[in-house]
Amino acid sequence: MTDMTEGYTTADGRRIGPVLMDLRNITLRFGGVEAIKNISFDIREGEIRAIIGPNGAGKSSMLNVISGFYHPQEGEVWFRGRKRPPMKPYEVARQGIARTFQNIALFEGMSVLDNIMTGRLTLMKTGMLSQAVWWGRAQREEVAHREKVERIIDFLEIQSIRKTPVGRLPYGLKKRVELARALAAEPKLLLLDEPMAGMNVEEKEDMCRFILDVNDEFGTTIALIEHDMGVVMDLSDRVVVMDYGKKIGDGTPDEIRNNQDVIDAYLGVSHD
Numbered sequence: 001m002t003d004m005t006e007g008y009t010t011a012d013g014r015r016i017g018p019v020l021m022d023l024r025n026i027t028l029r030f031g032g033v034e035a036i037k038n039i040s041f042d043i044r045e046g047e048i049r050a051i052i053g054p055n056g057a058g059k060s061s062m063l064n065v066i067s068g069f070y071h072p073q074e075g076e077v078w079f080r081g082r083k084r085p086p087m088k089p090y091e092v093a094r095q096g097i098a099r100t101f102q103n104i105a106l107f108e109g110m111s112v113l114d115n116i117m118t119g120r121l122t123l124m125k126t127g128m129l130s131q132a133v134w135w136g137r138a139q140r141e142e143v144a145h146r147e148k149v150e151r152i153i154d155f156l157e158i159q160s161i162r163k164t165p166v167g168r169l170p171y172g173l174k175k176r177v178e179l180a181r182a183l184a185a186e187p188k189l190l191l192l193d194e195p196m197a198g199m200n201v202e203e204k205e206d207m208c209r210f211i212l213d214v215n216d217e218f219g220t221t222i223a224l225i226e227h228d229m230g231v232v233m234d235l236s237d238r239v240v241v242m243d244y245g246k247k248i249g250d251g252t253p254d255e256i257r258n259n260q261d262v263i264d265a266y267l268g269v270s271h272d
C-alpha cells in the first residue's frame with residue numbers, strides 16, 4: 001500500500017502523492033546559535049504536514065528556510081524534484097510557495113478585495129508600462145485575476161466584507177483574509193504559521209474547516225506550525241516534532257502520540 005516514490009492511500013482513504021519538498025540535512029545558525037541541527041524530512045503532495053515543538057525549538061526558522069527567507073549553512077532543499085539554489089523569497093513565491101504569518105501582515109487601510117488581489121502580484125504578467133501601451137491585454141488579465149479572487153472570496157465565505165477595510169475586521173476574519181491572500185497566489189505548497197493563534201473556539205473550528213476544504217478542493221499541499229495539539233492531531237496527515245533545533249519525532253498523529261521522546265519533551269507538559 002505504501003509506495004514511497006509515487007504516494008499512497010491512508011487508512012482513512014486520503015490520497016497522498018509523491019514527495020513535493022525534500023529537506024535534506026538542514027543546519028541553520030544565527031551566529032553561535034544553532035536554530036536547526038541537521039534535520040531531514042519531506043512534504044508529500046496533497047498532505048497536511050504539521051511542525052510542532054516547544055517555544056524556541058526552531059519551527060519558524062524551518063518555515064523560513066522553506067519560504068526562502070533564511071538560507072541554511074548546510075543541507076539541501078529539493079522542490080518538485082529539483083535541488084533549489086539559494087533564492088530570494090519572491091522567487092520562491094513564483095515557484096508556487098505561499099505563506100501566512102504568525103502576526104497578521106495585511107494592509108490595514110486597504111479593502112479585503114484589494115488585499116487579496118496583492119496575493120496575485122507574483123502571477124501578473126503585465127507591469128505598469130505594458131498596461132500603458134497595451135491596455136487591452138492588461139485589462140483582460142485584470143478580469144481573469146478578479147475571477148480567480150472572487151472564487152476564493154466565495155470559497156472562504158467573505159463576500160459580505162469584500163469592500164471593508166481590513167483594519168476594521170475582528171481578528172478571526174483578518175486571519176481568514178490572510179489565508180485568502182495566500183491562496184490567491186495559487187500555491188502548490190501553502191505555509192501556515194500558527195493559523196489558530198489567538199482565536200476563540202468558534203474561530204478555530206471555522207479555520208480548521210477552511211484548511212481542510214482548501215486542501216480537498218484545490219489540492220493544495222499544506223505545511224503548518226501550530227501549538228494547539230487538538231487541531232494538529234485532527235488536521236495533519238503527518239507531524240514533525242522539533243526540540244532544541246533537533247528532530248525528535250516524525251510520523252502520523254497516532255505514532256507521535258505514542259512516541260516516548262515526544263511525550264517527554266513536549267506532549268507531557270502544557271504548551272498553550
Ligand SMILES: Nc1ncnc2c1ncn2[C@@H]1O[C@H](COP(=O)(O)OP(=O)(O)OP(=O)(O)O)[C@@H](O)[C@H]1O
Nearest residue numbers: 030033034035053054055056057058059060061062
Ligand atoms: N533572526 C534570528 N537571529 C538570531 N537568533 C534567532 C533568529 N531567529 C530565531 N533565532 C533563535 O533560533 C532558535 C529557534 O527560534 P524559532 O523562532 O525558529 O523557534 P520556534 O520553534 O518557532 O519558537 P516559537 O514557538 O516561540 O515561535 C531560538 O533560540 C531563537 O532565539
